[in-house]
Amino acid sequence: MKQTQVTKPPYSSLADIYDEVMHNVDYESWADYLDEIILQHQPEAAEILELACGTGTIALSLEELDCYNITATDASADMIRIAKKKGVQVNSEIHFHTMDFLNINLAKTFDVVFMVFDSLNYLHNGDEIIKLHNEVRKVLKPDGIFVYDFTTPRNSRKAISYLNNESKTIDRKFRYFRESSFDGKNRIHTNLFRIQYLNHKNGSVESTHEEIHHQKIYTIDEMETIIKQTDFTILQAYDGFELKPAHEKSLRITMVLQ
Numbered sequence: 001m002k003q004t005q006v007t008k009p010p011y012s013s014l015a016d017i018y019d020e021v022m023h024n025v026d027y028e029s030w031a032d033y034l035d036e037i038i039l040q041h042q043p044e045a046a047e048i049l050e051l052a053c054g055t056g057t058i059a060l061s062l063e064e065l066d067c068y069n070i071t072a073t074d075a076s077a078d079m080i081r082i083a084k085k086k087g088v089q090v091n092s093e094i095h096f097h098t099m100d101f102l103n104i105n106l107a108k109t110f111d112v113v114f115m116v117f118d119s120l121n122y123l124h125n126g127d128e129i130i131k132l133h134n135e136v137r138k139v140l141k142p143d144g145i146f147v148y149d150f151t152t153p154r155n156s157r158k159a160i161s162y163l164n165n166e167s168k169t170i171d172r173k174f175r176y177f178r179e180s181s182f183d184g185k186n187r188i189h190t191n192l193f194r195i196q197y198l199n200h201k202n203g204s205v206e207s208t209h210e211e212i213h214h215q216k217i218y219t220i221d222e223m224e225t226i227i228k229q230t231d232f233t234i235l236q237a238y239d240g241f242e243l244k245p246a247h248e249k250s251l252r253i254t255m256v257l258q
């Protein structure tokens with residue numbers, strides 16, 4: 001049978017295998033960390049909005065804490081399709097919507113808006129990052145907080161060794177390969193995913209989809225300069241998953257803005 005090879009937009013074909021690709025990410029601890037940040041900076045919070053929620057794993061973990069009403073959104077309809085399916089399986093009350101975070105269109109306001117796992121790094125310039133902050137402002141209550149992380153050049157340089165040439169077969173239905181590279185001069189991290197759809201009887205490849213993801217990697221100084229051009233102030237820049245201040249060796253920085 002003739003194989004087909006198709007190039008797809010980011011987070012379309014990847015949606016079906018995203019949770020397997022991320023199997024070693026401890027989302028429950030990540031949700032606990034967000035909960036600690038919320039308790040620290042917005043202890044009365046009830047209404048929460050997640051942007052770029054992917055397949056909904058963090059939102060579903062946060063919901064288990066039984067403290068918040070959660071709306072969760074992502075630009076990819078395929079990621080939201082998986083999130084909704086997982087929500088139905090656990091009788092979740094989370095409202096999942098497909099929505100671009102550069103065009104937020106919701107008829108309510110929130111105590112906390114958050115976005116995790118490098119999603120900010122999909123924005124390639126300061127103007128887009130400022131636009132994101134302006135969009136969030138429209139749906140944030142007056143003393144609400146905006147929490148997000150971004151990954152740093154140091155993290156990209158470290159991650160190449162374990163991300164590049166990663167491959168795995170999943171349920172005899174899919175096989176994926178990842179090529180990961182970092183252009184340190186322009187600070188662009190590229191992940192190419194090649195996803196093969198397998199014939200479940202004989203394992204032959206029926207079709208191959210490719211997705212290329214480009215992320216712009218920012219330093220903390222660059223992010224601080226961009227944030228100064230918004231009407232947010234930085235309450236705290238945390239180091240990774242700690243409640244300690246970020247520093248020049250931080251691999252991931254979690255910003256808390258008001």
Ligand SMILES: C[S@@+](CC[C@H](N)C(=O)[O-])C[C@H]1O[C@@H](n2cnc3c(N)ncnc32)[C@H](O)[C@@H]1O
Nearest residue numbers: 011052053054074075076100101116117119122
């Ligand atoms: C690395 S994934 C993180 C997903 C999820 N937060 C998690 O922790 O697994 C990045 C996500 O950002 C989403 N995304 C990228 N650009 C977006 C945009 N402009 N608006 C909304 N979501 C976007 C992608 O669809 C993808 O689900």
